[in-house]
Amino acid sequence: MSHLIRLIFTKRMLLLLILYSTSCISVKKVPFNQIVDTANKKIHFQKKKNFYFKDVGVHFTNQFEGSRLNNVVKINDSIFEVQILPENIPINSSPFYAFKVWGNQTKKIVIHFKYPKQFKHRYIPKIKSNNLWVVADSTRFSLSDSLSILKLSINPAPTLVSAQELHSNESVYSWINQLIVGKEAFVQLKNIGKTKLDRPIKVLDINKGKSKNKPIIVLLTRQHPPEVTGYFAFQAFLTEIFQQNELTDNFLEKYRILAFPLMNPDGVALGHWRHNANGVDLNRDWSKYRQPEIKNTVKYITKILKKNNSKLILGLDFHSTWYDVFYTNKDNELTEIPDFSTHWFEELESRIPKYEVNEKSSNSETPVSKGWFLFGHNAVGITFEIGDETPKDRIEIIGKEAAKAMMNILSKQ
Ligand SMILES: [Zn+2]
Incomplete structure (x- = not known):
């Protein structure tokens, strides 16, 4: 073999070896x-389509990202039944819906929500018109065991009706891109892989100063698409970490944060x-990592x-529940910070007037992230759940104070 061929050959081997070592991280x-x-x-x-009832001049559509509307049936001139189906079953009872509705003229209509019979209505409708989200109050929305009814005044400008405010791929990343302006020295937004439908999976890698031997904190959210209130807490939490002050400076010198702002991009878009x-609950895949998002x-x-x-x-996973x-x-005895949650909750209560932490402690039986942090890394794992209907200003306080309390406690370690 000539020198040249040998050189090319070894270079290629080296390249392959490097590629192999980065792509085949053994997990x-x-x-x-x-x-x-x-x-x-x-x-x-x-099926993405418009539903037009010509005789009464009423339109519905699901032709936008994040929508869910499977069919519309006209019951009479002013009552419409919207039919909502899950992506597959079995599935948790969290019927998500999102559609736009408008009329050729101003008109009062009534919407009945219809799900397969094993599922009950869960989310109070959020209504967006004139770029403002409003929660439907009891004069507009009523819920009983058999029927949920929304009264709506429609006009030629589309009104968006959704189970939760829509924060789809584009809105999440435009928020992130704004958040990190001017912080490029210590924050990187990286693509770490792709979903089944080719959407990027992204991480914010936040690290000031050295990186060797630095303890790491992981933040996750939106494994479950409709859990937007958990995402609001994640937003407030992360925003607080990006404030420039002595606390955040000290904290980021000591700790590195890996924050995953949208764990289920396909589920959110669909x-x-x-x-x-792939029809799988991502927060049950933290054992064998069969899904691209978790893997x-x-x-x-x-x-x-x-x-x-x-x-x-430490791992914090932001979700929503009742x-x-x-x-x-x-x-938590074997973790580096066995008393963390006790101190964190105490400090959180002292920081927020009339706030009582509701803690439920258990061993994770199914493969959820909370268990993966503990069993896989001897790390403290906490699922940070916000109520479906907790008001936004309240969530902001909880998220913000939770971040301050965490930074305060860990900075003293
Ligand atoms: Zn969840």
Whole structure:
């Protein structure tokens, strides 16, 4: 073999070796007591279309990102039944809907929500008109076991009706891009992989100064698409970390944050109730990582930990449920910060007047992120749940004070 060929050959081998070492990060699987099948399932794609009732001049549409509306039936001249289906079953009862409605003329209409019979209405409608979101009050919306009814005054400008405010891919990343302006020295927005439908999975890597041996905190949100109130808390939390003051300066010198602002981009874009485009609940995949969203997230975290000889010490996963609650792990003795949640909750209560932390502690039986933090990394794992209908200004206070309290406690460690 000539020198030249040998040189090319070894260079190529070296390149392959480098590629291999970055793409084949070995991620360790984490065992849980209960196995959940997270293999791909078939999903039902909603048909994107306009529904026009010519005789009464009323239009509905689902032709926008994040919508969910499977069919509309006219009951009489002013009552319309909107039919909403999940992406696949079995699924948690979190019927998400989002559609636009308008009339050729101003008109009062009544909307009946219809789901498959095993599911009940969950979310109070949020209505966007003139660029402003309003929660439907009891004069407009009523909910009983058998029927949920929304009264609406429509006009030629489309009114958006949605289970929660719509914060789809574009709105999440335009918020992120604004947030990180001027902070390029210590924040990087990186693509770490792609979803089934080719949407990017992104991470914000936040690190001031050195990176070797630096403890790492992971923030996650939107594994479940409709859980927007949890995302609001995540926004307030992250915004506080980006404030420039002594507390954040000290904190970011000591800790690195990996923040994942949109864990389920396909599910969010498709208006899903809970699953990704493979019909799987991502927050049951933290054992074997069969879904691209979790696999790429775990790979990235593992790569950063190994490269920097760092330890993951805390993971916060922002969700929504019926009320505000912190789900914690029972056994934190082996973690680096075993008393963290006790101190965090105490400080949170002292910072927010008339606020009482609702903590539910349990061992994670199914493969959820909270259990993965503990069993996989001996890290404190907390599911930060905000109520579906907790007011936005309240969420902002909780998210903000939670970030300050965390930084304060960890800066003293
Ligand atoms: Zn959730």
